[in-house]
Amino acid sequence: MQDHWVAVLLSSDLKAKPQKIFWKGIPIVVFRSGQNVNAIADRCPHRMAEFSKGRVVQGEIECPYHGWRFDGAGQCTSIPGHLGETPRYRIQSYKAIEQDGAIFISAGTPDTLPYVHGFPTLKAVVRRVHSTTHSTVVDVAENILDATHTHFTHKRLLRGLGTKRHRVSVEVTGAAGRVEACYTGEPKQEGLVSKLLEGGRSKTVGRFLYPGIAELEYWGPDGIVLTTSFHLYQSTDEIVNGIGWLVGPKTGLSSWLKAALFKPLFRIALEQDRRVLKLAQENAQVHGRPDIIKGPLDFLRGDIEAIMKGERPDAADNPRHYQIEL
Template sequence: MTYLRNAWYAALWSEMLGQGTVARRMLDEPILFYRDSGGRAVALANRCPHRFAPLDRGIIIGDEVQCGYHGLRFAPDGRCRYSPQTPEAPPAARIRSYPIAERDTILWIWMGHAEDADPGLIPAYPVLNDDREHRTVRGYYRSAGHYQLVIDNLMDLTHPEFVHAGSLGSPDLNRACYEVERAGPRSVRSNRWYTHGASPPAFERFFPTAGRQVEHWVDMLWTAPANLALTVGITLSDTPRSEGRESLSLHLLSPETATHTHYLFSSTRSHSLDSVEQDRRSLETIRHAFEMEDSPMLAAVQANMGTSDLWSLRPLILPGDAGAVRARRLLDKLIREEVALDAGKIPVDQGSI
């Protein structure tokens, strides 16, 4: 499976990494996360070079992780610092250390060449740091489905009418204005909106309309490889958007394997900042949508597709697929360029995306 490697993947929310270790398979590689004695996050290959024990079965001692099988100890740079059976640590006892950055309360990992890790490529989500004007709830779940299927599902703003009928979906969204555009060298925007239509049922709880028509907008911004920011807003028709309600949700994905995806989700609101009840409702709405609606559909789609590449199955393309197709093409292009660069070839421009 070919992934974009020279890229930052959101691995964990900051609070998910405390005193202990977290083990994750990402891009088909076993990875161990922990914090050193100064609280800095560390990401190492979760496989001891001796007998390949997962290092998360060991313990953290100071800045180092000690293998739980025969006691080799590894530092954050991946070098072995202590070997119980030899006077010196064997130079060959070394594991891969991944660049990691903690930004906006997200732990980002760089899966490519360490020397190419460019913090400037980390998507910025500063709203996560702001607890004066905003309130964020968030969590993690492991989703069925190839990560590109999950991206497709998020870029596809036409499925809510059917998959989330009775909650997030609104029939008017399928007949709404739709715009897809490149939003940067590694980003695609997919926006859908209408100015006069019915309010989606789930919105009535926090934005009662008493049957009046609303303006509703759903703007998705995908940034390679798998980071999506969704702005959803509602206001009464013919009133300024600023008088309505708007929320931002993040969908930060990373491939686990070819069939499963790590999914960090968050929802940030600018109203009811102190309401624990609203927190509970938001989390419940998200979990219900993911676990009861999106995830079963993605699992069923994946089962029907097997491990075939989407394009090899010659899918029918509908107008609402424009955002997903554009993101896929851009990601494919970035992967091709990376593979060509790694092979020492000059990347070929594959045309406009």
């Protein structure tokens, strides 16, 4: 999270009650004060009670044990029953900001606003989802960007019943902190979601951005038809947290109708992915986490791994081209 923003909660999930989140295993409490959002370590330095079990009073968090209060900067502001000046106790705080319907936090000092999604924001229909998955950021990102599992994991939903595949070209390119695969030559997919959403398909782009953003763009002949941007981070060793934006152009009433239908269908796909990832993770555990195979169609795995390690992805210097049947 150093100098990056990480999307941790949907705005709609943060009301008057403080919320506990985990970032790389660290418990953090997120709470509102007026127009601001705050994030501080979820441990009262007095006796280690959880702030998140307390309440917010006048924009400050009140510890449920002895009632000490702390502000959004992590500064102790009052000790009930103590007369005189409040000692200068302090607990770790994080930068927090609310944007595009989500709460972002950072342990560093980012000098820009959070990146949310690549869709031009004017005239867009936006839907947001929050999900957690038993997996790792690399596995979830790869799953989102991997076209080859859709035939099996999402049969019927994203793909038709038929088994017909089509020859497509894949261009993999990259830069520091970024890798993307562009698929062309793919006809319209035959599953339910595609039937609902798309006219002709001209290309599909899958992209991974440091420190954990997986994006899909579906392009029609007249431009982007739909994008999904998933912001992932490792919440605990076992759990990946994801906040996703589904964005499409606003083109009259039908776009709202599509959006209304799309979200529940998208939820089903998400559920199918969560399930397959969780079972795979558990199975890997049972077998003592043996090495896995990087297959000939796993175009992005190595680059995603490199980016997550803070390294330059191979695709940045060696763009690649593949022909596959999808």
